[in-house]
Amino acid sequence: MKRSTKRRLRQGVLYGVLAAVVVFLAVSVDWPNVRANFWAPGLAGNWHDLIVTGVKNTAVYTIIAFALGLALALLLALMKMSDVVAYRWLATGYIELFRGLPALVTILFMAFAVPIAFHWKPPGGTAGAGVVGLVLVAGAYMAETLRAGLQAVPKGQAEAARSLGMGPVATMVHIVIPQAFRIIIPPLTNEFVLLIKDTSLLSIVGATVGQRELTNVMRDFQTSGNTTGTATSLTQAALLYLVITLPLTRLVAWQEKRQQRAR
Structure with missing residues (x-):
C-alpha cells in the first residue's frame, strides 16, 4: 500500500472517530434543558444594557489601562536598560x-x-481604583515586551543616527522607539486582548450603575429579572466578549504572518 494511501486512510479513520464523538454528544445532550438555562426567553431587554453600559465601559476601561500601562511600560523599559x-x-x-x-x-x-x-x-471610586490596578499590572507585562523590542533594533541604526549628529535622547525617540514599536505590535495587540478580559476582574470591587463593565452587568441580570437562576446572561456576555476579542486575535495572527513574510 502506498504511503499516500495509508495517510488518507489514517485521516479518514480520525475524521470518522471525530464525527462519532460529535454525534454521540449531540444525541446525549438534553437540548430543552440547555435552551432553558443558557438561552431562556426574554432576552431582548438584556442586550441593551449589556452593550450600551457593559461593552462601552469595558472598552473605556481597556483603553485607559492600555494607554497608561504602555506609558508606564516604556518608562520601566528605559529604566531597566539604563546605565x-x-x-x-x-x-x-x-x-x-x-x-x-x-x-x-x-x-x-x-x-x-x-x-x-x-x-x-481614587478617581471614579472603587472602579477607578481597579483600573489603576490594571494599569500597574499591564505596565509590568508590557515593560518586558518593550525592552525586548528596543533591544531587537539593530545597534547600527543608533550608531548611524549618532554619526549624523543626533543626541542620545533624539536617537532613542526618533530612531529606536519607532522601530521597536513596529516589531512588538503583535504582542502589544495580544496584551490589549488580555486587558479586555481582565476588566472582568473589576466586577469584584463593585461599581455604580453607570460604571459597570460587561461582567458586572451580566451578574446583575443573573440575580434579577426573568433570567434569574439561569446562565442566559452569562451566555450573552460570553458572546459579546467573543465578538470583541476574536477579530483582535485574528489581527494578531495576521500581523505575525506579515512580519514573518517581511523577514
Missing part, C-alpha cells in the same frame, strides 16, 4: 512584583487597602 544601577534595580523589582502578583490581588489592594492606608480617594 544607572539603581534605576535598573527599581524597574526590575517593580516588574517582578506585579508580574508575580495575581491581577485580582493588585486590583483589591488598589480598591480597598491603598485608599484606607494613604487616605487616597
Whole structure:
C-alpha cells in the first residue's frame, strides 16, 4: 500500500472517530434543558444594557489601562536598560512584583487597602481604583515586551543616527522607539486582548450603575429579572466578549504572518 494511501486512510479513520464523538454528544445532550438555562426567553431587554453600559465601559476601561500601562511600560523599559544601577534595580523589582502578583490581588489592594492606608480617594471610586490596578499590572507585562523590542533594533541604526549628529535622547525617540514599536505590535495587540478580559476582574470591587463593565452587568441580570437562576446572561456576555476579542486575535495572527513574510 502506498504511503499516500495509508495517510488518507489514517485521516479518514480520525475524521470518522471525530464525527462519532460529535454525534454521540449531540444525541446525549438534553437540548430543552440547555435552551432553558443558557438561552431562556426574554432576552431582548438584556442586550441593551449589556452593550450600551457593559461593552462601552469595558472598552473605556481597556483603553485607559492600555494607554497608561504602555506609558508606564516604556518608562520601566528605559529604566531597566539604563546605565544607572539603581534605576535598573527599581524597574526590575517593580516588574517582578506585579508580574508575580495575581491581577485580582493588585486590583483589591488598589480598591480597598491603598485608599484606607494613604487616605487616597481614587478617581471614579472603587472602579477607578481597579483600573489603576490594571494599569500597574499591564505596565509590568508590557515593560518586558518593550525592552525586548528596543533591544531587537539593530545597534547600527543608533550608531548611524549618532554619526549624523543626533543626541542620545533624539536617537532613542526618533530612531529606536519607532522601530521597536513596529516589531512588538503583535504582542502589544495580544496584551490589549488580555486587558479586555481582565476588566472582568473589576466586577469584584463593585461599581455604580453607570460604571459597570460587561461582567458586572451580566451578574446583575443573573440575580434579577426573568433570567434569574439561569446562565442566559452569562451566555450573552460570553458572546459579546467573543465578538470583541476574536477579530483582535485574528489581527494578531495576521500581523505575525506579515512580519514573518517581511523577514
